[in-house]
Amino acid sequence: MSETASRSESGNPLVYLEHHNYYADTKIRRILRDVKTFAMVGASTAWRRPSFYAMKYLQHKGFRIVPINPGRAGGEVLGETIYGSLAEAPHKFDMVDIFRTSEEAYDITKDVIANKDDKGIKYLWMQLTVRNDPAAELAEAAGLEVVMDRCPKIEFGRLSGELSWLGVNSRIITAKTLRSPKS
Amino acid sequence: MSVRTNIDEVTSNVPGEEGGPREFGISTIAVHAGARPDPVTGARQTPIYQTTSFVFDDSEHAAELFNLQTFGYVYSRMTNPTVSVFEERIAQLEGGRGAVAAASGHAAQFLAAVSLMEAGDEFISSRNLYGGSLTQFGVSFPKLGWKCHFVDPTDPENFEQAMTDRVKFIFCEGVANPGGIILDIERISEVANKHGVLLIVDNTLASPYLLRPFEWGADLVIHSTTKFIGGHGNTMGGILIESGNIDWFRNDKYPGMSKPDNAYHGLTFAETFGDFGFTMRTRMVALRDYGATLYPTAAWNLLQGVETLPLRMQRHCDNAQAVAEWLEKHPKVNWVSYPGLKSSQFYELGQKYLPRGKGGVFTFGIKGGFDAGVKLIDCVELHSHLANIGDTRSLILHPASTTHRQLTDEQRESAGAGPDVVRLSVGIEDVEDIIADLEQALAQT
Numbered sequence: 001m002s003e004t005a006s007r008s009e010s011g012n013p014l015v016y017l018e019h020h021n022y023y024a025d026t027k028i029r030r031i032l033r034d035v036k037t038f039a040m041v042g043a044s045t046a047w048r049r050p051s052f053y054a055m056k057y058l059q060h061k062g063f064r065i066v067p068i069n070p071g072r073a074g075g076e077v078l079g080e081t082i083y084g085s086l087a088e089a090p091h092k093f094d095m096v097d098i099f100r101t102s103e104e105a106y107d108i109t110k111d112v113i114a115n116k117d118d119k120g121i122k123y124l125w126m127q128l129t130v131r132n133d134p135a136a137e138l139a140e141a142a143g144l145e146v147v148m149d150r151c152p153k154i155e156f157g158r159l160s161g162e163l164s165w166l167g168v169n170s171r172i173i174t175a176k177t178l179r180s181p182k183s
Numbered sequence: 184m185s186v187r188t189n190i191d192e193v194t195s196n197v198p199g200e201e202g203g204p205r206e207f208g209i210s211t212i213a214v215h216a217g218a219r220p221d222p223v224t225g226a227r228q229t230p231i232y233q234t235t236s237f238v239f240d241d242s243e244h245a246a247e248l249f250n251l252q253t254f255g256y257v258y259s260r261m262t263n264p265t266v267s268v269f270e271e272r273i274a275q276l277e278g279g280r281g282a283v284a285a286a287s288g289h290a291a292q293f294l295a296a297v298s299l300m301e302a303g304d305e306f307i308s309s310r311n312l313y314g315g316s317l318t319q320f321g322v323s324f325p326k327l328g329w330k331c332h333f334v335d336p337t338d339p340e341n342f343e344q345a346m347t348d349r350v351k352f353i354f355c356e357g358v359a360n361p362g363g364i365i366l367d368i369e370r371i372s373e374v375a376n377k378h379g380v381l382l383i384v385d386n387t388l389a390s391p392y393l394l395r396p397f398e399w400g401a402d403l404v405i406h407s408t409t410k411f412i413g414g415h416g417n418t419m420g421g422i423l424i425e426s427g428n429i430d431w432f433r434n435d436k437y438p439g440m441s442k443p444d445n446a447y448h449g450l451t452f453a454e455t456f457g458d459f460g461f462t463m464r465t466r467m468v469a470l471r472d473y474g475a476t477l478y479p480t481a482a483w484n485l486l487q488g489v490e491t492l493p494l495r496m497q498r499h500c501d502n503a504q505a506v507a508e509w510l511e512k513h514p515k516v517n518w519v520s521y522p523g524l525k526s527s528q529f530y531e532l533g534q535k536y537l538p539r540g541k542g543g544v545f546t547f548g549i550k551g552g553f554d555a556g557v558k559l560i561d562c563v564e565l566h567s568h569l570a571n572i573g574d575t576r577s578l579i580l581h582p583a584s585t586t587h588r589q590l591t592d593e594q595r596e597s598a599g600a601g602p603d604v605v606r607l608s609v610g611i612e613d614v615e616d617i618i619a620d621l622e623q624a625l626a627q628t
Contacts, residue, residue, distance in 0.1 A: 022204055047250075047448075048443075048447075048448050048449050048450045048455075050454060050455050053251075053252050053455060056247065056252055056253070057252060057253050057254075060253065128457050129457070151457070154457075157254050161219060161222075162254035162255075163254060164217060164267060164268075164271050165254050165255065165256060165262060165264065165267050166254065166262065166267065166281065166459070166462065166463065166466065167262075167266075167267050167270030167271055167274065167281050167282045167283055167284070167462060167466070168271065168274070168280065168281040168459045168462065169216075169271055169274040169275045169279060169280055169281060169282075169427075170217075170271065171275065172219075173207050173211065173212065173215045173216060173275075174215075174219060175215070175219075175220065175227075176219070176220065177219060177220045177221070177222045177225070178219050178222070179222070
């Protein structure tokens with residue numbers, strides 16, 4: 001992206017990153033195996049919300065998840081204290097998972113980059129339906145690896161074969177036994 | 184293509200991280216999709232999990248499963264490991280996101296209807312359907328408060344004319360039973376889209392080897408897997424596949440998908456499960472409550488059959504083409520309705536939608552009408568006289584005296600099942616033997 005790139009009304013660069021239209025299974029599997037702790041921005045305390053489902057499932061799969069939600073700071077969800085911002089959380093984390101809208105993802109990404117070195121963040125993940133190419137471009141320029149428009153729970157289930165239990169097309173064809181990304 | 188050296192490099196559809204997806208061919212999918220070696224025993228063939236129920240790890244695990252918060256098997260009315268292999272296999276063959284198997288094709292149609300409609304709702308259907316579907320839609324569904332508008336599907340404008348505010352979906356057989364009709368699915372999908380309703384295509388006669396309706400705009404695909412998918416005439420089954428491209432929030436026609444579900448503590452299926460939300464809801468609501476479940480052993484039989492779908496289907500098509508060409512020249516045959524013949528009004532649509540072959544089922548008109556049709560069927564030796572299609576064996580039927588018997592004369596004519604109509608489901612035997620049998624039987628009419 002050059003300095004002369006056009007800008008949208010919101011001031012964000014108009015960017016379209018073709019390499020985010022598709023992610024190889026190897027890439028997703030590598031990230032899910034490497035990540036031990038991640039921050040979930042937009043974690044909900046309401047147990048019927050998708051973010052709660054994802055957090056609970058991934059906790060069972062061995063991830064530590066640090067919930068970030070300014071409106072619920074100081075509260076607790078699934079045994080973890082909720083923090084108001086990435087900077088306020090005392091933990092190190094390998095990844096930030098954005099459970100907010102595509103528009104909000106841009107400012108959250110800037111915050112992720114600002115906390116990258118302090119927290120040891122390597123990966124930026126945006127949830128299913130969340131895609132912000134200008135944000136991804138910023139993050140990649142800062143050395144983060146980015147996944148957008150995917151759910152880590154669904155991807156974990158897909159790669160380990162559990163999603164197939166529901167008759168969902170994993171698109172995985174192999175004569176090898178499927179293993180959890182954590183195994 | 185990179186060399187696969189260990190499990191971490193299992194790439195499914197990928198040559199490498201820098202490239203795009205590499206799609207597997209349909210014959211590979213037919214053999215492999217959904218089935219992986221058993222992680223405990225190493226069994227390569229899919230085991231038959233002939234069990235009703237599955238133990239929970241603990242109470243918390245049970246609660247999570249009942250809340251749909253984690254993946255796992257509970258009870259075979261909804262999910263079973265043998266059945267789910269079959270579901271994934273067909274979902275991938277069709278290029279869809281997910282699938283729910285059912286006890287029969289009719290059961291799959293019911294699950295779709297009950298998942299999309301409330302009492303008082305309506306749908307539009309092609310009138311060129313399997314006779315049993317005409318009865319299901321026209322006689323039984325109205326008892327549940329669902330109204331079906333039947334239209335001549337050969338002009339897509341007819342779907343537009345029949346549209347009402349209460350219509351929830353358009354239904355059609357892409358290749359219609361009993362005879363040689365191919366619909367312009369792409370244009371019908373434009374009508375459905377314009378009105379924000381779903382297009383359901385019954386793909387039983389073509390199978391995904393010949394036609395993948397999602398590529399032409401269908402939202403849901405249905406099969407009677409009793410037919411070409413299973414292929415051997417030994418097992419009943421049905422399946423409902425979701426494209427993964429449905430925007431449930433574009434209007435308020437589908438509150439079951441786009442509004443919170445009280446039975447699941449207010450979760451919204453289209454939000455929580457995204458592009459496979461309809462598969463989840465059909466399974467966890469319709470299958471749970473109506474119980475039209477596919478049996479594990481039946482799923483296993485169907486898995487055996489579908490492995491050879493591409494081989495069989497090509498042979499069905501090649502044989503059918505030869506038989507149709509032979510019949511067209513026979514002096515006792517008035518007409519042949521097969522889209523692989525240039526005389527067919529559906530020849531052009533066949534070239535567009537079914538490039539690999541025009542299917543194995545078609546009709547012809549015998550000179551001498553009803554009586555000659557009955558006589559022909561009594562005289563065949565190799566052809567089996569029965570009410571099924573898509574068997575390895577060649578099958579013959581006189582719809583007017585069997586499958587379409589319960590309809591009025593007018594309905595029979597409009598469904599392509601008039602008194603002189605004979606339906607063939609051409610098998611995979613040697614084509615010379617199929618033709619010889621028809622020749623000796625026609626000689627006796």
